[in-house]
Structure formats: C-alpha cells, structure tokens
Amino acid sequence: MKLRPITLQDSSRIAELLNDEEVTKWMSNIAYPYSLDDAIEWIKASSDNKKLWPYAIIVDSQLVGCISYQKNPDSKLEIGYWLGKEFWGRGLMTEAIGLLLRLPAFMGVKNPSEFEVIARVVVENKGSQKALLNNGFVEQEPCLCDKQGEQLEALLFSLRISP
Numbered sequence: 001m002k003l004r005p006i007t008l009q010d011s012s013r014i015a016e017l018l019n020d021e022e023v024t025k026w027m028s029n030i031a032y033p034y035s036l037d038d039a040i041e042w043i044k045a046s047s048d049n050k051k052l053w054p055y056a057i058i059v060d061s062q063l064v065g066c067i068s069y070q071k072n073p074d075s076k077l078e079i080g081y082w083l084g085k086e087f088w089g090r091g092l093m094t095e096a097i098g099l100l101l102r103l104p105a106f107m108g109v110k111n112p113s114e115f116e117v118i119a120r121v122v123v124e125n126k127g128s129q130k131a132l133l134n135n136g137f138v139e140q141e142p143c144l145c146d147k148q149g150e151q152l153e154a155l156l157f158s159l160r161i162s163p
Contacts, residue, residue: 001057001058001059001092001095001096001099002058002099003055003056003057003058003067003096003099003100003103004055004056004058005053005054005055005056006043006046006054006055006056006066007043007056008040008043008044010039010043010056010063011036011039011040011043012036012039013063014039014042014043014063014066015034015035015036015038015039016084017063017064017065017082017083017084017085018030018032018034018038018039018082019032019033019034019035020032020084020085021033022085023082023083023084023085026082026122026125026128027082027147028120028122028145028146028147028152028154029080029147030082031148046068049070051070051071052068052069052070053068053069053070053105053106054066054067054068055067055068055100055103057081057083057092057096059087059092064083064084064087064092065081065082065083065084065087065092065093065096066081066082067079067080067081067093067096067097067100068080068081069100069106069117072118076115076116076117076118076158077106077115077116077117077118078117078118078119078120079097079100079117079118079119080119081093081096081097081128088127089127093127093128093131094130094131094134094135097131097132097134097135098135101117101135101159101161115160115161116158116159116160116161117137117158117159117161118140118156118157118158118159119132119137119156119157119158120143120145120154120155120156120157121154121155121157122145122152122153122154123142123152123153123154123155129155129157132157132159133157135159136159137157137158137159138157138158138159139155139156139157140155140156140157140158141155141156142154142155142156143155143156
C-alpha cells in the first residue's frame, strides 16, 4: 500500500467508488448519488484549500479509497477517510491511517509540542472505529455530524502525538 496526493486523473475512479450509497452513508460531507462532476469539483477545491491534504490510497496500483487531514480552527488535525465497498474488511484502512500518521508532510504541520489528531465516526460504523483503535486512537465522547441538514450520532476519537 502507498499514499499519494490526489490528482484530477483520479476523478473517474473516485466517482465510481463513491457512487455507492453503502459507502456514502457513513460520510458526513459526501452525498449520494456521486457523479464525475462531483469528484472533479472536490479535487479542484481540495487543491485550492491550503488547510486540507487529501491522498489516494493505492493497493496493487489501484485507487481503493482516500484519506485526508485538515487543520481545524482549534489547532487540532482532523482525519477523514473512506474505502470502496469491495475493499472493506481487509484491514486496509488500519494500514492507511498508520501510513498517514507517519507521512513526513503530516508530521510537518504539527506544532513543536504535543498535538492532537481527531476523527469523528458515525456510531454504526464499527469498521472505522476499529481502524482508529488499532492505531492508538481513544474514544472520547459522543458528538454529532451534520449530513446535509440531518444530525448523525457519532463518536469523537483522538490521538495525542509527541515529537
């Protein structure tokens, strides 16, 4: 597995994987149906956003999902991620989160002292919770995620990282 920056050439594969209601139901910021235009718009917006860093998750030379991190106003780094449904249950997201946490670019945005990485996960998404726990994240508290005006019950996870 490897992580690499998202490019416009990834748009058709991203649209293919995200045009699946079973995948998007877990995502607070991705609607279903998901089109090629949606993918192109997201990639362009991401490249203009200096506080969001998205990466393609590549397995056997194939894009299988995405993982990203962003700086929040409270100076925490928040990660988000998804996998195409056909790749669920293989431990791939556990591996991808671990790779992201070790990326030199990820480590370069931290403060010189200890910092916190967070993730919000819909309560029913047990696979995502397991991937975070396997990477040392700790469940903190219940929270809500807004999905197009609907409030979804979620859990906040965090990981403290020291230099």
